Amino acid sequence: MDKALYLAMSGGVQTMNAQAIHANNLANVNTTGFRSDFEQARAMQVYGDYYPSRVYAMTENPATRYTQGDMIQTDRNLDVAINGEGFITVYDENGQEAYTRAGDLQINAAGQLVTGRGLPVAGVGGPIFLPPVDNINIMADGSISVVPQGGAANEVAVINQIKLVNPDSQNIRKGQDGLIHTKNGEFLEPDLNVQLVSGFVEGSNVNAVEEMTHIMNLARRFEMNVKMMDTVSENGNASARILQRTA
Amino acid sequence: MNSALWVSKTGLSAMDKQLNVVANNLANVSTTAFKKDRAVFEDLMYKTVRAPGGLSAQNAELPSGLQLGTGVKVGATQKDFSSGDYNMTDRQLDIAIQGKGFFQVVQPDGTMAYTRDGSFQLNSEGQIATSGGLVLEPGIQIDPNVLEIIVADDGVVSVRVSGETDPQEVGAINLAGFINPTGLNSIGQNLFTETNASGPPIVAAPGEDSLGSLGQGMLEASNVNSIEELVNMITTQRAYEMNSKVISSADGMMSFAIQQL
Secondary structure (H helix, E strand, O other), rough: HHHHHHHHHHHHHHHHHHHHHHHHHHOOOOOOOOOOOOEEEEEEOOOOOOOOOOOEEEEOOOOEEEOOEEEEOOOOOOEEEEOOOOOEEOOOOOOOOOEOOOOOOOOOOEEEOOOOOEEEEEOOEEEEOOOOOEEEEEOOEEEEEEOOOOOOOOOOOOEEEOOEOOOOOHHEEEEEOOOOOOOOOOOOOOOOOEEEEOOOEEEEOOHHHHHHHHHHHHHHHHHHHHHHHHHHHHHHHHHHHHHHHHH | OOOOHHHHHHHHHHHHHHHHHHHHHOOOOOOOOOOOEEEEEEEOEEEEEEOOEEEEOOOOOOOOOOOEEEEEEEEEEEEOOOOEEEEEOOOOOOEEEOOOOOEEEOOOOOOOOEOOOOEEEEOOOEEOOOOOEEOOOOOOEOOOOEEEEOOOOOOEEEEOOOOOOOOOEEOOOEEOOOOHHHEEEEOOEEEEEOOOOOOEEEEOOOOOOOEEEEEEEEEEEOOOHEEEHHHHHHHHHHHHHHHHHHHHHHHHHHHHHHHOO
16 A cells, blocks of 8 residues: 555644644633643654654644733722733642633632632642631732721731742643643742732633634645545556556 | 534534623613623643653653643633612612622522512512512511601611601611622522522621621612623624634535545
């Protein structure tokens, strides 16, 4: 068999994977704090016992885009967005520290500060529990000031401080849960220069037009791979006919 | 099949749910004390096809892996309990809460429901009840010969009877508060019920424990901002269109392959 058929097929399959990455970006065009994923194709040699003559294309997502998304004003006290670089620290399902830009916070029944999807927010001194409060304000450095329930307006108490970090983007990657994790599994130290803005949430940083363009481009690339498979098949037919005639 | 098809399907259904939320908010733009909802989107799990750092050959390490996202879902709807505008009505039994509390009303099955809709009426027995007919708890009885009902800031209800100058106290309205009002269960008719997520109610007189004081002769309007909802509607519609475009593109790929091969 002509090996070109398999090469073209792998190209098509990898193009479909790439398409899935862009489809996922577009599906999350309205997801708070979502960071879009890159996709690239890389030449991948086939190793084995034989002479390494074949090179496949391989799709991979080398990185996640960490640029800032749109700031959406909500005027809700518990909505916070990071202005510039940095992440809010949360505890993932295994209780490990993970990082997110989704700042649609709420207080659950236990009085704990959690994200919109229910993950506990990490404070500089552990998880953040709040007493019943009259008024809550989150300041630029992440410290949470509250007026306790029934307290006078000037009885402001600072409860805890949201742990804000600013890792080098080389050391982090998106995990299977959609949260950002450090590559080596180590916890990050709080960074005092990260700025929070209250009353805003950060939208997704997906560039819809760019994603659409990629998707159209990939659809055509897929068609070219299929066309290649078709051509290989025609070639096979032609040689079969020639061989039949001479026999 | 092409997983992009399923991924964009999750996008379509999430945008559809978001549109439902927006439509419901807009439909309730004039509902007394309605609290708007917000859909909370979250990305679904990622499928690791090749783990980053895996070995591609005996001594070659993959510098980056391939993780395919599987789409988006609406994880929750979050009620925004910020207060709406206060409208003067000058009606005696219109009561607004300025603060975080809720009126307590008794449902037909005897359990408690909570509402901020203070457009009360008297039922045939002279009890203060909501426009849906649920009686306020603790019950307050008003005699038919009462000239005027006075609701104080702290919830004390007094009446002035004809021929007498001093008002008589007939009861008091209590308010209930929750540590996490977002966790309340909306059952329609402007009513909420307690859940494990909301925590038990904290009952106190108005003005105590920051539950808010009462304002007689006014109603709290819906907190829906119609412009904001219209903008949400437009962005939702565009996101829906883009996801359906991905479906047709993925479908085009598959149909091309099927026809050619």
